[in-house]
Amino acid sequence: MKEQVRRLVIQAVAACFADNTLSSGEIPPVVVEVPAQEGHGDYATNAALSLARPEKKSPRAIAQALVDHIPESSLLERVEIAGPGFINFFLKGSAWQETLSLIEEQGAGFGRSAQGGGKRVQVEFVSANPTGPLHIGHGRGAAIGDTLCRLLDATGWDVTREFYYNDAGAQITNLALSVQARCLGVESDDPRWPADGYQGEYIRELARAYLARETVEADARQVTATGDIDDLESIRLFAVASLRREQDQDLTAFDVRFDLYSLESELYTSGRVEAVVRRLMENNHTYEQDGALWLKSTDFGDDKDRVMRKADGSYTYFVPDVAYHLGKWERGFVRVVNEQGADHHSTITRVRAGLQAVDAGIPLGWPEYLLHQMVTVMRGGEEVKISKRAGSYVTLRELIDEVGRDATRFFFVMRKPDSQLIFDIDLAKQQTLDNPVYYVQYAHARIKSIFANAAEKGFFPPVFRAASCSRLESPEELALIKLMAGFPEMVAGAAASFEPHRLTSYLQELAGLFHGFYNKNRVISDDAPLTGARLFLLSCVVTVLKNGLGLLGISAPDSM
């Protein structure tokens, strides 16, 4: 609808140029928006204001010229010039029937669009290392990343979801040593306890399972514990597989799935790490100093050069990272988004610098990043301190079990990723009006309940009828229709700007309008055409609620 109004404005501008009413000849970016103020119409444009400068005329005079040149349209009731030179559009009631028939026609597809043109995009998220269960920070990443994937999919992108993890390296050795210590019965206060050992209770459980020679399966690989306490490699394989399986179970419970898991160790065994190092050296972006190999990352915007190969011969973490991302590029992903915690934001410059130094034709801003800020957990009015090593932290699993999947997902995406998030467990658990999740789901369940009631009274499933839909003219009904008309645009904006929280805001607003409508109007009445029209309107609301909740990975219950 907004797009149609926008076209009218552009046509008016073009017409003014054609008959020399206006002379600058350049169509400015025409912005049409829904005015905040009720009296300012259904849509408004500032076209006259932005034309004032190049035309050197008063905005109001230009606005008048534009209005005079707006083509005939069955949509328009009237057009007004207001304020400094805004043009306000008032649409006919019948114009909105188009929105309703469109929602019915598109159904589950309403809100979807084709901006992506079917091009491939890869989204990497969560990417937790297998050194412990997923915690609440991973949860936010999982919820935001998964919702972003759904948004990109809905806007015409071919999405590949990927999870990358480090299954070698110092942290994993540390993990294996911790399990080994537990196998030996060494406690964390023992001098023999490894320096930065993992102290969580799950380490004890891993040791027990290892000694019991259990078999675990993760990422399509099976690992059987040898039970040999001296075999650190066997312990490593078993611990990694066990923790990966745990994480997968948590993610499955969260309804988050991946297409591909990438292992850091494979970057070494496949020779990709060595190959990247060679290319960087050949491109003369490296030098040796103090027994280490350095990357001249300062040539590519970094604030200091970075060590690639340590004096002990091993590589720093970012070398496989560059190799991994080069691989993404070579796999044909012209667009890649990495969703990760903001505490790792320093990797961005490094990875991009490394990729530029490889000189593989990768654009400057590639890959894109979506960073989320920290999560603070509140319980009983107090902050729950997170300490991974001490093992005292809230896991994603605990949260899902305690709060429920729907509420957990909703809360995690409810805020702008840039904002720190306070996760109030007590609030999320409440099944009361304080809780926005239930507010939105309740709207859906309420409508379904009305439908059940209507069916009992012999009303057929609602269908679109222009004549009866013209009866939908109360402020509450029109507000619902107008908000629904903007759903596809909201989805497109959320996807384009990586802002999943727009979904939750929108759904809360839509649910609010419905509840207001419900309390003021009776749907099922003796007036059959009106009843039919309202049932049809509500079937559209159900579609939009369901589509929106679907993008969030949240259920739309029929009853509550």
Added chain:
RNA sequence: GCGCCCGUAGCUCAGCUGGAUAGAGCAACGGCCUUCUAAGCCGUAGGUCGUAGGUUCGAGUCCUACCGGGCGCGCCA
């Protein structure tokens, strides 16, 4: 010290990429259930958009400098 993010009602946060008189929920106060789910609705009150400049027809939104909070600045990942 340097880099990134944040600062909007008592609290938690929106503010659609620069538009018209800055919004919602909670908390407070007052109303609404013999009628499709009261897990709901309506109303009242609540603001120097951290501060000071700047850019322009127009700034919560963009620029600069400060103040305050978070995160990061490793031959850890």
